Amino acid sequence: MCAAFDNxxxxxxxxxxxxxxxxxxxxxxxxxDAALRAAxxxxxxxxxxxxxxPGYVFESAAEARALAEPADGPSVTEWADLAARRxxxxxAGFGELGADGQVYNSSVLADPSGVRAVYRKAHLWDAESDxxxxxxxxxxxxxxxxxxxxxxxxxxxxxxxxxRRPALAGADLLAVPTNWPxxxxxxxxxxxxxxxxxxxxxANRMFIAAACRVGEERGVSWVGGSLIAGPDGYPxxxxxxxxxxxxxxxxxxxxxxxxxxxxxxxxxxxxxxxALYA
Amino acid sequence: MCAAFDNxxxxxxxxxxxxxxxxxxxxxxxxxDAALRAAxxxxxxxxxxxxxxPGYVFESAAEARALAEPADGPSVTEWADLAARRxxxxxAGFGELGADGQVYNSSVLADPSGVRAVYRKAHLWDAESDxxxxxxxxxxxxxxxxxxxxxxxxxxxxxxxxxRRPALAGADLLAVPTNWPxxxxxxxxxxxxxxxxxxxxxANRMFIAAACRVGEERGVSWVGGSLIAGPDGYPxxxxxxxxxxxxxxxxxxxxxxxxxxxxxxxxxxxxxxxALYA
Numbered sequence: 001m002c003a004a005f006d007n008x009x010x011x012x013x014x015x016x017x018x019x020x021x022x023x024x025x026x027x028x029x030x031x032x033d034a035a036l037r038a039a040x041x042x043x044x045x046x047x048x049x050x051x052x053x054p055g056y057v058f059e060s061a062a063e064a065r066a067l068a069e070p071a072d073g074p075s076v077t078e079w080a081d082l083a084a085r086r087x088x089x090x091x092a093g094f095g096e097l098g099a100d101g102q103v104y105n106s107s108v109l110a111d112p113s114g115v116r117a118v119y120r121k122a123h124l125w126d127a128e129s130d131x132x133x134x135x136x137x138x139x140x141x142x143x144x145x146x147x148x149x150x151x152x153x154x155x156x157x158x159x160x161x162x163x164r165r166p167a168l169a170g171a172d173l174l175a176v177p178t179n180w181p182x183x184x185x186x187x188x189x190x191x192x193x194x195x196x197x198x199x200x201x202x203a204n205r206m207f208i209a210a211a212c213r214v215g216e217e218r219g220v221s222w223v224g225g226s227l228i229a230g231p232d233g234y235p236x237x238x239x240x241x242x243x244x245x246x247x248x249x250x251x252x253x254x255x256x257x258x259x260x261x262x263x264x265x266x267x268x269x270x271x272x273x274x275a276l277y278a
Numbered sequence: 279m280c281a282a283f284d285n286x287x288x289x290x291x292x293x294x295x296x297x298x299x300x301x302x303x304x305x306x307x308x309x310x311d312a313a314l315r316a317a318x319x320x321x322x323x324x325x326x327x328x329x330x331x332p333g334y335v336f337e338s339a340a341e342a343r344a345l346a347e348p349a350d351g352p353s354v355t356e357w358a359d360l361a362a363r364r365x366x367x368x369x370a371g372f373g374e375l376g377a378d379g380q381v382y383n384s385s386v387l388a389d390p391s392g393v394r395a396v397y398r399k400a401h402l403w404d405a406e407s408d409x410x411x412x413x414x415x416x417x418x419x420x421x422x423x424x425x426x427x428x429x430x431x432x433x434x435x436x437x438x439x440x441x442r443r444p445a446l447a448g449a450d451l452l453a454v455p456t457n458w459p460x461x462x463x464x465x466x467x468x469x470x471x472x473x474x475x476x477x478x479x480x481a482n483r484m485f486i487a488a489a490c491r492v493g494e495e496r497g498v499s500w501v502g503g504s505l506i507a508g509p510d511g512y513p514x515x516x517x518x519x520x521x522x523x524x525x526x527x528x529x530x531x532x533x534x535x536x537x538x539x540x541x542x543x544x545x546x547x548x549x550x551x552x553a554l555y556a
Contacts, residue, residue, distance in 0.1 A: 123549055126541040136554060158546060160438030160481060161555040183510075192480045192511035199477035202470045203438060233470035234463075263404040268436060271401055276414060277439040 008255045010146045012173065012207070013038030013046040014238065016226040016246040018215035021055030024067060028053050028075055030245070031092065032082065037247045039086045044146050047211040048079075048092035050121075050154050050177040051105060057218040061103075064131035068095035068103045071118045080110040087112050089144050091151050093177035095132075096120065102133040107151050107177045109142050116142045121153040122162065139166040139174075147172040147254035154178040157200055157210070158193075167204035168269060172254040174200070176210040180223035182242060194225040194239045202233025205268060206257040214243055231256050286533045288424045290451065290485070291316030291324040292516065294504040294524040296493035299333030302345060306331050306353055308523070309370065310360065315525045317364045322424050325489040326357075326370035328399075328432050328455040329383060335496040339381075342409035346373035346381045349396045358388040365390050367422050369429050371455035373410075374398065380411040385429045385455045387420050394420045399431040400440065417444040417452075425450040425532035432456040435478055435488070436471075445482035446547060450532040452478070454488040458501035460520060472503040472517045480511025483546060484535040492521055509534050 015034035019027045031052040038046045050056070053075045054067035069075060079090045089111045096106035096118065105121040105128060120135025121128075139162070141150045150166030150173070157163060157176050166174060180193045201208045209228045216222075227238030228250040236250035260267040293312035297305045309330040316324045328334070331353045332345030347353060357368045367389045374384035374396065383399040383406060398413025399406075417440070419428045428444030428451070435441060435454050444452060458471045479486045487506045494500075505516030506528040514528035538545040 122551060122554060126543045129543060136551075138554065155544075155549075158481060159550060159555075161442075161550070161552070164439075165555065186512050189512050192476070195473045195511065196477050196480060198470070199474050202474060203436060232461075233473065234467050265404045265407060266433075271433075272437060272439070273400060273414075274439075276400060276416065277437075277443070 008147060009251055009253045010044050011042045011249055012209050012228055012252050013041065013043030014209045014211040014226045014228050014248045015046065015048050016212055016214060016224055016240045017049055017052065018245045019049065019052065019055050019213045020215055021057050021217050022067060023055065024053045027055060028078065032078065034245065034247055035082060035090060038249060039088055041247065041249045043249050045089045045149065045173065047175045047209045048090070048177060049211050049213040050093035050179045051095055052092050054095045055217055056179045057220050058131050061131050064095060065097070065103050068097040070097050071106070071108065071115070076108050076110070076115060079108065080114050083110040084112045089146055089149060091149070091175035091177060093153060103131065104135060105132045105153060107153055109149060109151055111144050119151050119153070121156055123155045123159055125155040141166050141169045141171045149173050149175060151175045154180065158196055160200065160203060163200045163204060167206055171206055172257040173207040173209060173252065176208060178210050178212045180212050180225060182221045182223050190239060191223045191225050193223055194227060197227060198229045198233040198235065201229040201231055203268060205231040205260045205262070207231060207252050207254065214245060228252070286425060287529055287531045288322050289320045289527050290487050290506055290530050291319065291321030292487045292489040292504045292506050292526045293324065293326050294490055294492060294502055294518045295327055295330065296523045297327065297330065297333050297491045298493055299335050299495050300345060301333065302331045305333060306356060310356065312523065312525055313360060313368060316527060317366055319525065319527045321527050323367045323427065323451065325453045325487045326368070326455060327489050327491040328371035328457045329373055330370050332373040333495055334457045335498050336409050339409050342373060343375065343381050346375040348375050349384070349386065349393070354386050354388070354393060357386065358392050361388040362390045367424055367427060369427070369453035369455060371431060381409065382413060383410040383431060385431055387427060387429055389422050397429050397431070399434055401433045401437055403433040419444050419447045419449045427451050427453060429453045429455070432458065436474055438478065438481060441478045441482060445484055449484055450535040451485040451487060451530065454486060456488050456490045458490050458503060460499045460501050468517060469501045469503050471501055472505060475505060476507050476511040476513065479507040479509055481546060483509040483538045483540070485509060485530050485532065492523060506530070
């Protein structure tokens with residue numbers, strides 16, 4: 001426990017937004033409106049979905065490229081402006097046209113001082129590998145005034161080894177912009193991608209805020225399921241349903257993520273035995 | 279997919295048993311009765327709880343040692359005899375007095391041919407480190423006539439890196455003898471240790487059968503929560519409640535664990551990027 005960080009309560013928002021591929025202007029507006037509603041509800045850390053401006057179900061690499069923008073492009077600039085104007089941290093997904101000419105499935109973290117970090121999705125899902133180059137850099141952990149915040153994108157969070165990296169590096173909150181395509185869910189069950197987020201929080205005693213999208217797109221529908229999970233793995237807000245936009249907020253005492261004790265003798269990070277895992 | 283293993287349906291049983299520390303004879307009888315009920319219900323692979331013969335809440339290292347037995351001791355012999363007589367695979371937890379004089383929290387896998395493997399818990403929970411020496415060998419993956427079966431014990435399964443080892447080594451089913459001490463669970467939620475098992479199955483597209491115990495012991499009560507999870511992470515049987523003994527059975531097509539495809543392009547094992555995880 002870090003004494004200076006004790007009782008550090010911050011309201012976190014996860015914005016489930018309706019998006020449509022190619023409708024960049026409308027998607028940006030929808031994302032901005034949702035972020036403003038979260039801010040109006042008192043959220044200081046706000047998460048928007050994966051690929052918010054371009055949408056997801058691309059028909060070609062050319063389409064994905066045409067809808068991408070540089071990391072200092074209009075969407076990121078708009079989010080950074082909002083973060084400065086309303087004193088927020090915003091994490092949001094976008095299609096990134098890299099300085100190297102490659103197209104990435106990326107997310108940005110902006111705070112009142114501007115863009116703090118860009119992360120490129122390292123584990124690509126299905127046809128994404130036709131449209132994007134995978135990143136190869138670990139999720140950054142950004143020390144903000146609200147706490148240490150990391151980010152990864154959608155399928156990334158299904159790799160517990162990948163979640164461990166920012167967790168071991170001290171992340172209090174993992175922000176996960178996501179687009180979870182719908183799979184059949186047995187009656188009475190929570191989608192497995194949702195319980196996966198809960199377990200990723202539980203395994204690392206950190207908070208996770210995942211923001212998914214809705215809005216059928218070229219025959220694909222979505223899990224929705226946006227949620228904010230606490231360090232014991234239970235949802236503090238959500239999971240949202242599969243159909244409607246929703247702005248979730250939850251008060252998170254991020255200091256709880258700095259006390260990993262789960263029993264008088266246990267701590268899931270200290271108890272790891274990495275020499276045995278190779 | 280292994281063609282020779284296609285449509286390999288086997289009934290799996292997870293036995294939630296009421297145990298009491300120190301009552302070795304009664305505990306063995308309770309475990310045996312539950313295993314027989316599972317066998318009568320058609321189960322061919324049967325899982326019993328962690329530390330079935332001795333119980334769990336020891337008062338001293340001397341007590342834990344006095345209740346331990348060698349890996350060819352009476353409990354293991356009884357389980358192996360049952361496996362031979364009824365043509366079963368049995369996985370069960372016991373207190374092991376090692377040939378090295380150390381005491382381990384172990385589990386055994388017996389099949390009709392006898393004892394196939396013993397595993398020693400590698401991640402000890404709370405006061406266990408006063409009573410047991412942790413193991414340092416990876417969970418064995420035993421090729422049985424019913425499929426490839428691995429085992430680990432209780433807290434072990436909360437380390438996704440540890441679950442990966444037998445999963446990557448080809449386990450179809452992970453058997454988890456467990457004693458989950460009860461923690462508060464928010465209303466309407468499944469215990470986090472249960473969703474953790476679901477996620478461990480989901481992350482590796484394998485089956486997991488976890489058998490917990492009930493029966494308050496020296497002021498400690500238990501989650502129960504025994505379950506059999508399929509490779510998509512959803513329960514096929516359970517989770518059981520916190521109070522009563524229960525014999526769960528589920529028909530598992532273990533061949534499903536050999537087809538890791540989750541999309542036309544994805545496989546959660548092949549998609550790992552180990553070079554990035556160090």
